[in-house]
Amino acid sequence: MKALAAIIGIGITKFGEHWNKGIKELLAEAQLKALEDSGISEKDIQQIYVANMCADSLSGQLHLGSIASQILGINVPSYRVEAACASGGVAINAAINALRHKDIVLVSGVEKMTDVDTAKVTTALMGAGNEEWEEFHGATFPALYALMANAYMHEFGFAEEKFREILSKIAVKNHKHASKNPFAQFPREITLQQANNASIVAYPLRLFDCSPISDGAAALVLCKPELAKKFCDNPVYVVASAVATDTLALAERESLTSLKATRLAANDALNQAGISIKDINVFEVHDCFTIAELIAMEDLGIAERGKASKLIEEEQTYYDASIPINPSGGLKAFGHAVGATGIKQAVELTKQLRNEAYCQVENAEFALSHNVGGSGGTAAVHIYARRLL
Amino acid sequence: MKALAAIIGIGITKFGEHWNKGIKELLAEAQLKALEDSGISEKDIQQIYVANMCADSLSGQLHLGSIASQILGINVPSYRVEAACASGGVAINAAINALRHKDIVLVSGVEKMTDVDTAKVTTALMGAGNEEWEEFHGATFPALYALMANAYMHEFGFAEEKFREILSKIAVKNHKHASKNPFAQFPREITLQQANNASIVAYPLRLFDCSPISDGAAALVLCKPELAKKFCDNPVYVVASAVATDTLALAERESLTSLKATRLAANDALNQAGISIKDINVFEVHDCFTIAELIAMEDLGIAERGKASKLIEEEQTYYDASIPINPSGGLKAFGHAVGATGIKQAVELTKQLRNEAYCQVENAEFALSHNVGGSGGTAAVHIYARRLL
Structure with missing residues (x-):
């Protein structure tokens, strides 16, 4: 069994209706928690991937890579990956690929969906x-x-x-x-x-068959598996x-x-x-x-x-x-x-x-x-x- | 000098106002031209990255990775990367990273901007x-x-x-x-x-200081540099x-x-x-x-x-x-x-x-x-x- 990456830090916000927080605040909370959990410094992050689906149509905001690196005050390669609701999963895949050249990579995901009416969210999701x-x-x-x-x-x-x-x-x-x-x-x-x-x-689906519209963010610090024990005692391996x-x-x-x-x-x-x-x-x-x-x-x-x-x-x-x-x-x-x-x-x-x-x-x-x-x-x-x- | 990747196929559409083509048609044209230029089969493509900025707000369409692989009738990992107008550049960067695990990767970029009024495009670009x-x-x-x-x-x-x-x-x-x-x-x-x-x-910028609103697509077939000569006589190295x-x-x-x-x-x-x-x-x-x-x-x-x-x-x-x-x-x-x-x-x-x-x-x-x-x-x-x- 060969590890592709090690998870050395995790961060997550509460999922729900964050009426007092925008994309930037949610992303910051998850990213900073993940960094704190990993014990590394923001200067150690060599690349960032941000998973997001709807910020364009729901918040008028693209270019989240720049926001994600700015949160940490760094200038590393940072960009968004998107595959609809699988954006988070493919971002982890992209981050693992980046370990070809990098030692430590941050992957974050964010969505801010509750500031607009349901019709608009439904349309955005149909993207x-x-x-x-x-x-x-x-x-x-x-x-x-x-x-x-x-x-x-x-x-x-x-x-x-x-x-x-x-x-x-x-x-x-x-x-x-x-x-x-x-x-x-x-x-x-x-x-x-x-x-x-x-x-x-939508027959036969009833209310409790459906996942809700949510705001939230999550983040992972990944590193090359051979470096993991340097940073923590309990890395989880991908x-x-x-x-x-x-x-x-x-x-x-x-x-x-x-x-x-x-x-x-x-x-x-x-x-x-x-x-x-x-x-x-x-x-x-x-x-x-x-x-x-x-x-x-x-x-x-x-x-x-x-x-x-x-x-x-x-x-x-x-x-x-x-x-x-x-x-x-x-x-x-x-x-x-x-x-x-x-x-x-x-x-x-x-x-x-x-x-x-x-x-x-x-x-x-x-x-x-x-x-x-x-x-x-x-x-x-x-x-x-x-x-x- | 060490090569990170070799370009073995290129494809591009005319840039301009394609009133008779949607995102899918533009993407297909560029991807198929790149494949033809490379001489490889679509079955040889192991991963696809699609660069796009505005399809969500201008066409109501996300999830272009699925479209890109469907065009070729394959089921490989395929997802979108976005960094506003630098989406194409970062997609190439992501594709090079994918050569960690893959031999041949397709990178395509597409934008369809002329179907909506200028105010809508201007708003989308401000993302x-x-x-x-x-x-x-x-x-x-x-x-x-x-x-x-x-x-x-x-x-x-x-x-x-x-x-x-x-x-x-x-x-x-x-x-x-x-x-x-x-x-x-x-x-x-x-x-x-x-x-x-x-x-x-916008003073001092006049009309001819500004790039236009355009439809268009482009694509590259990248492979591990050591494989390049197998596919063509004139690879270009990244x-x-x-x-x-x-x-x-x-x-x-x-x-x-x-x-x-x-x-x-x-x-x-x-x-x-x-x-x-x-x-x-x-x-x-x-x-x-x-x-x-x-x-x-x-x-x-x-x-x-x-x-x-x-x-x-x-x-x-x-x-x-x-x-x-x-x-x-x-x-x-x-x-x-x-x-x-x-x-x-x-x-x-x-x-x-x-x-x-x-x-x-x-x-x-x-x-x-x-x-x-x-x-x-x-x-x-x-x-x-x-x-x-």
């Missing part, structure tokens, strides 16, 4: 889909994922009530996890009944970094119930790490909608096609059960500050592998993050290890 | 500046560069008429170069009188790739008449290549405004501070004179499809080093590109060599 073939015709992301949910019900023969129960159980579990995490946007539990009866957003792409529009896919980009990235990542999916002790998967968590379980190989619901019904995906999924609360209940989400997953899994998590998975050795852009046009999968075998 | 401290108060990019021009006149004691003549001579030269380039947006000459008397945009940042807002800079980011990136690049600025035979610099070309000449070290005007007066910067600058026509006359500009500079310099340029510089061994984001928040400098010494 992740196909503008000509989807957005122009009125499709929204809840609608696209609702199409997937309907296709899934049909393809695997689920009765409506039964399927409703499965989706709700995902939401209930993620809210339960978030209830222990003070950084979560919704740190409170919901009942199965609440989830079942919530208002419909042992696989995989990104794959698929068609932008849902209509052009081979399947509506499986994301090829996830399957390709997961295979690549597991090959890089030289382990099997069964070796992973804790997952943060991209549950922008509850149906996305169900499909992710199958695309990652946690369950066979059409069979993930069984694990959910048996409550096997709670943090203290056999296959812990989204112990942070997931996008669903921790929040989904889109550009920050992929970085937040890495931050939360680093906490798991350091034994510092709020829903701590016992004896976790390997963790996997899964970050999706759009309806599956991009997927980034990373694997993290507590130690190198 | 490159500081939204809170500049855009909010009504500053536009012509205004920011006009501030620099005024500061320059004052700092170096230029009389208004004399300075007007110098700026105009830059425009006349770049139009002369563009007149030979069929891919240029304005392939026609202008007279000194026309430039001197054109309407004022021997330095440097990016530096500075404050986002002009008001926070150490100087209004010099870009620290350019100075830092240029020094870094020349150190990487192990050569002096005098060894460079041909330049493509970021002349978003004529004053920017003047300042770039000094920040790159072509002329001492306050002295670049002398070279311009003496017409030393024509392609067939001693220090050829912007033989493509520059941003000014070739056009400035912002996300594509940094890639277009590399395409044009590759043509120079292959002896295929329209304004061919004789016996050029080394070329340098200089790409700026905003008013200097980012600068990317690359050095290219015809052969490795």
Whole structure:
């Protein structure tokens, strides 16, 4: 097992509605926390990547690389990477590539979404889909994922009530996890009944099937793995970094119930790490909608096609059960500050592998993050290890 | 001299007003031309970076990485990098980093700006500046560069008429170069009188001091330098790739008449290549405004501070004179499809080093590109060599 990078510092803001903070303040908070956690000086940072999706259309602000380096008072190479809601995941991938020439790299992700009305956010988010073939015709992301949910019900023969129960159980579990995490946007539990009866957003998806609109930021300090022990006693190693792409529009896919980009990235990542999916002790998967968590379980190989619901019904995906999924609360209940989400997953899994998590998975050795852009046009999968075998 | 990468394929669209083509069509044209030029198959591409600045606010389209890979029918890692008008330059930097793990990488840049009204484009472009401290108060990019021009006149004691003549001579030269380039947006000459008397945009900048609003795309196929000869007889080597940042807002800079980011990136690049600025035979610099070309000449070290005007007066910067600058026509006359500009500079310099340029510089061994984001928040400098010494 070969490490690609070591995580030596993590920083995160609370996800939620930060009406008193702009992009710059959120980014500064996460970056400075990550630096403090790493114990290094800002002068040691040799490159910065910033993940962000919507600052252009929601804040009129591009060029976040310049802001990110200015926050630290340095003049290093610093630029933004974007792949819609997978921006954070691909930023980590880009940062790992930069370790070709650099020793220490900062990766941050930020999104500021709550200062504008919901219609504007919905339009901005559709930038992740196909503008000509989807957005122009009125499709929204809840609608696209609702199409997937309907296709899934049909393809695997689920009765409506039964399927409703499965989706709700995902939401209930993620809210339960978030209830222990003070950084979560919704740190409170919901009942199965609440989830079942919530208002419909796009059939069959109801309110608690959907991740919220969030502000937030997260940051990681990465270094060459061989330098890690110089900076801290408990580095977490990135042992696989995989990104794959698929068609932008849902209509052009081979399947509506499986994301090829996830399957390709997961295979690549597991090959890089030289382990099997069964070796992973804790997952943060991209549950922008509850149906996305169900499909992710199958695309990652946690369950066979059409069979993930069984694990959910048996409550096997709670943090203290056999296959812990989204112990942070997931996008669903921790929040989904889109550009920050992929970085937040890495931050939360680093906490798991350091034994510092709020829903701590016992004896976790390997963790996997899964970050999706759009309806599956991009997927980034990373694997993290507590130690190198 | 160590090569970081080899350019084995180039592709570019005409820059201008493409009313019959969207982002996807422009990107496809450039990418497919680059592939054809390289002679490799799309299946050989292992990663893609797409440079783009404004597709979110001008076309409602993000997630261009997915589009770029879909164009080629492949599923490789593909994502967008952005640093305002320096997006192209930083995309090349990111692509070079990816050669850590990959053999062959595609870098493309695209911008589609002419489908909306000028006010909307002006607002979108201000995303490159500081939204809170500049855009909010009504500053536009012509205004920011006009501030620099005024500061320059004052700092170096230029009389208004004399300075007007110098700026105009830059425009006349770049139009002369563009007149030979069929891919240029304005392939026609202008007279000194026309430039001197054109309407004022932001004093002292007049119409012909400003680069246009453009559609366009450009692409490069890069490979590990040691593989280059396998694919072609005339690879061009990238021997330095440097990016530096500075404050986002002009008001926070150490100087209004010099870009620290350019100075830092240029020094870094020349150190990487192990050569002096005098060894460079041909330049493509970021002349978003004529004053920017003047300042770039000094920040790159072509002329001492306050002295670049002398070279311009003496017409030393024509392609067939001693220090050829912007033989493509520059941003000014070739056009400035912002996300594509940094890639277009590399395409044009590759043509120079292959002896295929329209304004061919004789016996050029080394070329340098200089790409700026905003008013200097980012600068990317690359050095290219015809052969490795």
